[in-house]
Amino acid sequence: MELAAEIDQLDPATAVVTVTGPLRLSPDLQTVNYALQQLVAGGVTRMIVDLSDCAYVDSAGLGTLIHTFGLISERHGMFRLCAVNQRIEDLILMTHTDALLHRDQDRESALAALPELPEIPELER
Numbered sequence: 001m002e003l004a005a006e007i008d009q010l011d012p013a014t015a016v017v018t019v020t021g022p023l024r025l026s027p028d029l030q031t032v033n034y035a036l037q038q039l040v041a042g043g044v045t046r047m048i049v050d051l052s053d054c055a056y057v058d059s060a061g062l063g064t065l066i067h068t069f070g071l072i073s074e075r076h077g078m079f080r081l082c083a084v085n086q087r088i089e090d091l092i093l094m095t096h097t098d099a100l101l102h103r104d105q106d107r108e109s110a111l112a113a114l115p116e117l118p119e120i121p122e123l124e125r
Helices: 027-041 059-074 085-092 105-112
Strands: 004-011 014-020 048-055 078-082 102-104
Touching: 004 078, 014 027, 014 105, 027 048, 027 059, 048 059, 048 105, 059 078, 078 105, 102 105
Parallel strands: 014 048, 048 078, 078 102
Antiparallel strands: 004 014
């Protein structure tokens, strides 16, 4: 199975990225990494990566997740994973990245855990 990422941008600051296939060192990983960076550069500060269709993550894939976490953290945002299987959970725990990579049971739980967006007052004309 090839690696792919489907992006669901819910609003200008919020995106859910569904990863399909193994998140491992490959040209496809570079494409996914670029897409994640572009989302952050475009103003996304609330990101959920859904791993329900991802059976495997290697060190390069974990590096992509950590890098994206760092980019969003620099912008005082929130990065969460959801639907992490036991194999990926074990990798996160073994590498002690569990304090950085917040994990939720499913997409709905991850969305509920995101902080509310601040209200932006209307500009007077």
